[in-house]
Amino acid sequence: xxxxxxxxxxxxxxxxxxxxxxxxxxxxxxxxxxxxxxxxxxxxxxxxxxxxxxxxxxxxxxxxxxxxxxxxxxxxxxxxxxxxxxxxxxxxxxxxxxxxxxxxxxxxxxxxxxxxxxxxxxxxxxxxxxxxxxxxxxxxxxxxxxxxxxxxxxxxxxxxxxxxxxxxxxxxxxxxxxxxxxxxxxxxxxxxxxxxxxxxxxxxxxxxxxxxxxxxxxxxxxxxxxxxxxxxxxxxxxxxxxxxxxxxxxxx
Amino acid sequence: xxxxxxxxxxxxxxxxxxxxxxxxxxxxxxxxxxxxxxxxxxxxxxxxxxxxxxxxxxxxxxxxxxxxxxxxxxxxxxxxxxxxxxxxxxxxxxxxxxxxxxxxxxxxxxxxxxxxxxxxxxxxxxxxxxxxxxxxxxxxxxxxxxxxxxxxxxxxxxxxxxxxxxxxxxxxxxxxxxxxxxxxxxxxxxxxxxxxxxxxxxxxxxxxxxxxxxxxxxxxxxxxxxxxxxxxxxxxxxxxxxxxxxxxxxxxxxxx
Numbered sequence: 001x002x003x004x005x006x007x008x009x010x011x012x013x014x015x016x017x018x019x020x021x022x023x024x025x026x027x028x029x030x031x032x033x034x035x036x037x038x039x040x041x042x043x044x045x046x047x048x049x050x051x052x053x054x055x056x057x058x059x060x061x062x063x064x065x066x067x068x069x070x071x072x073x074x075x076x077x078x079x080x081x082x083x084x085x086x087x088x089x090x091x092x093x094x095x096x097x098x099x100x101x102x103x104x105x106x107x108x109x110x111x112x113x114x115x116x117x118x119x120x121x122x123x124x125x126x127x128x129x130x131x132x133x134x135x136x137x138x139x140x141x142x143x144x145x146x147x148x149x150x151x152x153x154x155x156x157x158x159x160x161x162x163x164x165x166x167x168x169x170x171x172x173x174x175x176x177x178x179x180x181x182x183x184x185x186x187x188x189x190x191x192x193x194x195x196x197x198x199x200x201x202x203x204x205x206x207x208x209x210x211x212x213x214x215x216x217x218x219x220x221x222x223x224x225x226x227x228x229x230x231x232x233x234x235x236x237x238x239x240x241x242x243x244x245x246x247x248x249x250x251x252x
Numbered sequence: 253x254x255x256x257x258x259x260x261x262x263x264x265x266x267x268x269x270x271x272x273x274x275x276x277x278x279x280x281x282x283x284x285x286x287x288x289x290x291x292x293x294x295x296x297x298x299x300x301x302x303x304x305x306x307x308x309x310x311x312x313x314x315x316x317x318x319x320x321x322x323x324x325x326x327x328x329x330x331x332x333x334x335x336x337x338x339x340x341x342x343x344x345x346x347x348x349x350x351x352x353x354x355x356x357x358x359x360x361x362x363x364x365x366x367x368x369x370x371x372x373x374x375x376x377x378x379x380x381x382x383x384x385x386x387x388x389x390x391x392x393x394x395x396x397x398x399x400x401x402x403x404x405x406x407x408x409x410x411x412x413x414x415x416x417x418x419x420x421x422x423x424x425x426x427x428x429x430x431x432x433x434x435x436x437x438x439x440x441x442x443x444x445x446x447x448x449x450x451x452x453x454x455x456x457x458x459x460x461x462x463x464x465x466x467x468x469x470x471x472x473x474x475x476x477x478x479x480x481x482x483x484x485x486x487x488x489x490x491x492x493x494x495x496x497x498x499x500x501x502x503x504x505x506x507x508x
Contacts (some may be wrong), residue, residue: 154351
């Protein structure tokens with residue numbers, strides 16, 4: 001196992017499920033969550049319970065999950081604004097007049113968003129980037145897209161190193177701009193970074209052609225997932241679908 | 253399967269922007285020879301080696317003329333695949349050469365393009381990694397390796413294609429002394445024809461009995477590395493300098 005990307009390098013039953021199974025499971029799970037009516041609160045409790053169990057089985061530390069939840073922050077801000085800007089019947093909460101539909105809307109965004117993000121965190125924490133690519137390839141994602149993603153995985157660190165070096169070079173020559181100033185400088189440097197990356201792209205292409213590349217990337221994956229692995233991995237999503245259907249029936 | 257490893261005759265080339273880089277290059281490298289390609293920056297060394305496997309030049313649709321033969325096979329469009337297998341090119345920046353998610357995938361890229369699959373492919377990858385001593389790092393991502401390790405993996409990616417000619421562009425650049433020596437040990441132990449661009453003149457003397465000196469798109473000298481490096485006038489005329497205190501006549505070379 002490589003300590004790579006967002007992977008939490010431990011061995012667990014979830015880590016061992018083939019990536020393509022996990023990708024399908026995630027997709028179905030998120031669909032189920034999204035199609036659940038917001039007012040059926042118990043359904044979200046069940047989803048959350050299933051995710052907590054999955055995170056525990058995967059041996060992903062809870063602090064890691066909560067730290068990575070930070071990507072959700074912009075949505076939380078938006079969700080918290082909803083009760084104040086939405087119109088319609090008002091309810092009074094702690095002396096504040098809030099829109100009833102706004103509160104429900106905020107809950108809807110918060111609950112579904114958080115569940116989806118946790119599920120995605122679970123996938124990224126249990127699957128190495130390379131496995132993820134191999135999984136997408138098995139799922140018949142067009143080879144060109146897989147190749148683009150694979151180059152992104154490979155060169156993200158190279159480009160961010162470039163960016164880091166440019167920052168060090170700026171500061172070494174006495175640049176003081178604080179956070180905002182740096183953003184400005186980065187915006188200016190993006191052009192240079194683009195040219196550098198473009199030139200690197202050309203050199204990489206030369207290197208590929210030198211080794212006999214004719215337009216088809218070799219396949220990353222060799223074996224598929226067994227029926228048992230599919231059953232195992234998709235079980236959580238099947239339960240989620242059942243919950244979603246039940247919730248729909250209850251609310252209608 | 254006959255003829256010299258590399259035969260280049262009257263090679264002329266100009267870049268699409270009109271800048272002429274090669275003005276009639278002629279040289280021959282016999283099988284098993286180790287040859288250093290020396291010369292100042294901008295002499296056309298990299299341009300020349302990019303011709304050897306048909307990346308540049310008339311065969312790739314560029315402007316140029318001349319004749320190139322690799323191991324008796326003429327460089328023509330219909331032989332391009334075979335030529336690219338025979339000539340293994342190691343680029344200067346390993347980050348350009350290593351583009352797959354793991355070391356293993358990257359070393360497998362070339363042989364997979366040759367049509368190898370399954371166990372045969374795995375064997376080939378393992379063999380190449382053993383040759384450069386990197387077999388324990390096969391599952392790592394390239395960016396987790398040190399620079400010297402990446403350079404060695406870059407050599408392995410090419411060795412996996414079992415080339416007849418190994419062409420290296422500044423193999424010792426940016427390496428620390430230990431990594432530089434380790435790479436020299438690896439290169440000295442390989443049983444292939446070697447053509448090596450370098451500014452590292454002691455490295456050329458250590459590994460290559462013969463050297464070609466290139467300047468302004470021409471081969472200006474061709475001879476024993478020791479003689480070339482010892483010719484102060486020639487060296488000065490082409491902006492080449494030995495490191496401080498280095499005497500090419502007082503160190504052992506690869507001569508047997």
